[in-house]
Amino acid sequence: MSMIAFDEVTKVYDDGTVAIEDISFEVEEGTTTVLVGPSGCGKTTTMTLVNRLEEPTSGTVSYDGTDVTDLDPIELRRNIGYVIQEIGLFDHMTVGENVATVPDLKGWDDERIEARVDELLELMDLPPATYREQYPTALSGGQRQRVGVARALAADPDVLLMDEPFGALDPITRENLQDEFLDIQDQINTTILFVTHSVEEALKMGDKIAIFDVGELVQYDTPRNILDDPKSGFVEDFIGADRTLKKLQVTQVEDIVTAPEGPAHEDLVASIGNGQTAAAADGGDLVPVGPTDSAQVALSRIIQAQTDAIPVVDDGDVLGVVTESSIRAHRDRGGST
Amino acid sequence: MPAIHTVPATVSIPLLVGDFVRFAVDNSASLGELLAQHINIVVQSILVAVPLGVTLGVLITFNDSAATAVLWLTGVIMTVPSIALFGLLIPYFGIGKPPVIVALILYSQLPVVRNTYIGLTQVDEAAIAAGRGLGMTRFQRLWRVRIPKALPVIMAGVRNAVIVLIGIAAIGAFIGAGGLGDYIFRGITDANTAMIVVTTVVLSILALAFDYVFAVMEQTFRLRNGEDDLEELLPIRLARRVAG
Numbered sequence: 157m158s159m160i161a162f163d164e165v166t167k168v169y170d171d172g173t174v175a176i177e178d179i180s181f182e183v184e185e186g187t188t189t190v191l192v193g194p195s196g197c198g199k200t201t202t203m204t205l206v207n208r209l210e211e212p213t214s215g216t217v218s219y220d221g222t223d224v225t226d227l228d229p230i231e232l233r234r235n236i237g238y239v240i241q242e243i244g245l246f247d248h249m250t251v252g253e254n255v256a257t258v259p260d261l262k263g264w265d266d267e268r269i270e271a272r273v274d275e276l277l278e279l280m281d282l283p284p285a286t287y288r289e290q291y292p293t294a295l296s297g298g299q300r301q302r303v304g305v306a307r308a309l310a311a312d313p314d315v316l317l318m319d320e321p322f323g324a325l326d327p328i329t330r331e332n333l334q335d336e337f338l339d340i341q342d343q344i345n346t347t348i349l350f351v352t353h354s355v356e357e358a359l360k361m362g363d364k365i366a367i368f369d370v371g372e373l374v375q376y377d378t379p380r381n382i383l384d385d386p387k388s389g390f391v392e393d394f395i396g397a398d399r400t401l402k403k404l405q406v407t408q409v410e411d412i413v414t415a416p417e418g419p420a421h422e423d424l425v426a427s428i429g430n431g432q433t434a435a436a437a438d439g440g441d442l443v444p445v446g447p448t449d450s451a452q453v454a455l456s457r458i459i460q461a462q463t464d465a466i467p468v469v470d471d472g473d474v475l476g477v478v479t480e481s482s483i484r485a486h487r488d489r490g491g492s493t
Numbered sequence: 494m495p496a497i498h499t500v501p502a503t504v505s506i507p508l509l510v511g512d513f514v515r516f517a518v519d520n521s522a523s524l525g526e527l528l529a530q531h532i533n534i535v536v537q538s539i540l541v542a543v544p545l546g547v548t549l550g551v552l553i554t555f556n557d558s559a560a561t562a563v564l565w566l567t568g569v570i571m572t573v574p575s576i577a578l579f580g581l582l583i584p585y586f587g588i589g590k591p592p593v594i595v596a597l598i599l600y601s602q603l604p605v606v607r608n609t610y611i612g613l614t615q616v617d618e619a620a621i622a623a624g625r626g627l628g629m630t631r632f633q634r635l636w637r638v639r640i641p642k643a644l645p646v647i648m649a650g651v652r653n654a655v656i657v658l659i660g661i662a663a664i665g666a667f668i669g670a671g672g673l674g675d676y677i678f679r680g681i682t683d684a685n686t687a688m689i690v691v692t693t694v695v696l697s698i699l700a701l702a703f704d705y706v707f708a709v710m711e712q713t714f715r716l717r718n719g720e721d722d723l724e725e726l727l728p729i730r731l732a733r734r735v736a737g
Contacts, residue, residue, distance in 0.1 A: 207626060209625065209626060230628050230629075230630055231628070232628075233625075233626060233627060233628035234627070234628035235628075238623070238626035238627055240619065240622060240623060240626065242619030242622070242623075243619065243623070244617070244619035244620045244621075244622055244623025244624070245620065245623070246620055246623075246624070246637075246638055246642075247617065247620070247642070247718065247719060247720075248638075248641045248642050248717075248718035248719060249641075249719075250719070257624075257627055257629075258627050258628065261627070261628055261629065261633070291718075291719025292719070293719055293720070294719075304623075307623075307627070308627075317626075
């Protein structure tokens with residue numbers, strides 16, 4: 157069952173600007189869909205149709221099977237988390253009060269709100285004892301956005317809308333928050349609609365990616381399929397020339413692990429023993445990869461250790477090896493490059 | 494009307510300060526009475542003016558042309574000389590306190606309405622957008638975000654209004670409203686310098702005291718809003734200057 161569905165949706169603003177035209181796609185429950193495209197392509201407008209900050213000119217947007225225009229906008233928004241690039245924290249309230257906003261609007265009792273606020277601050281790596289009573293102006297940009305995300309998740313929404321949430325942060329903070337958010341995503345099973353103009357971010361965060369050109373949805377697919385088979389020149393240009401490397405980034409080691417072959421691999425696996433690292437061909441140490449690491453990480457460790465294979469270890473069990481040739485073979489499997 | 498103790502006719506310049514002190518001591522009871530009347534007029538005006546001005550300021554945030562019109566009108570009122578305004582109000586409110594209180598309410602509208610409007614409209618737009626996206630109604634955005642954020646600015650407007658009112662209220666004595674203006678007008682008529690100077694000093698101290706109280710309230714609101722770049726209050730600044 158799709159959580160959010162767009163059916164032939166068109167949005168024309170009062171001044172005649174066509175923001176999006178005839179958009180149809182569905183977002184499965186519990187997945188993250190990233191809307192990506194250049195600025196002015198209509199991706200943000202598409203997102204705001206979901207919580208009725210904008211109304212469609214024609215077509216239907218449905219939330220959990222119901223046309224959103226049949227739902228009370230205030231109720232709908234309280235059931236949908238919302239994060240914006242500017243964060244928009246209430247600077248006159250403490251961090252705790254900010255996070256408590258939606259539960260408070262929904263009329264939860266104080267004890268429940270307090271417990272929920274602490275739980276979320278914990279989840280966002282902002283220890284409540286230190287941060288709950290602070291004012292947002294005392295926080296760094298990254299911390300402020302963490303509070304923004306906590307506030308959006310406070311009433312345990314089924315759907316979370318994120319409009320370039322990490323766009324205004326410096327690259328290091330952005331990467332940290334992306335990684336943390338991927339972890340959080342595994343814990344919360346929320347359907348997420350995420351808007352960004354960065355292809356890298358889309359590939360990293362999305363289970364599915366919707367690529368927008370001016371007002372038009374040009375391709376909607378998994379990161380892997382988009383990289384393998386860009387449907388148009390626009391998509392190809394938008395992904396960039398380093399498509400092959402990006403493909404490695406979205407490929408997980410568990411998809412390309414092979415059984416050890418020949419004495420060299422047997423030695424490699426045997427050398428792990430009880431230690432954390434294997435003996436590399438050049439006499440140095442080789443850090444094994446985990447099944448959820450990307451093929452890019454595996455390849456860079458292989459190149460760094462000047463070897464041709466790296467063991468895959470999960471919780472102390474050796475699952476097999478990843479070789480340079482298995483990475484190459486996987487790249488080719490998609491076909492079109 | 495309080496009794497007046499006149500200063501002996503043999504006045505020489507070096508003795509002036511002594512005369513002022515003597516006048517103040519001799520007439521402290523009647524000065525106190527006039528001061529109480531003065532405070533009473535100002536407080537009564539403010540009690541009506543602030544709710545009225547804040548309400549107007551909130552209402553005009555919903556309509557830009559109404560905002561322009563109301564702000565223009567409150568500005569125009571400010572330009573009418575107080576004596577003239579009293580004169581215009583006498584046919585409707587008689588003489589004494591009522592027309593003066595009405596005039597003071599009118600005069601205080603510019604700072605109160607303007608600051609309320611500015612405070613409410615200059616709230617961080619991202620916070621408003623976030624509030625809307627999180628499911629706050631328009632009234633909740635006003636009550637939970639705009640007004641609390643604007644309170645220090647509104648308070649600054651009230652503070653401004655009170656100082657202006659304390660001065661204008663003195664002129665109200667001219668049409669029989671009482672207050673410290675009584676002694677100023679009588680001092681002018683009788684060419685009684687000590688009376689004029691002492692009353693003016695009392696008036697100034699009153700204005701400074703009110704200013705300080707409202708400044709403290711304004712700062713309290715700022716602190717409660719988590720603002721940290723606070724302007725230091727006068728006593729603290731003076732203390733530093735003396736120490737440094």
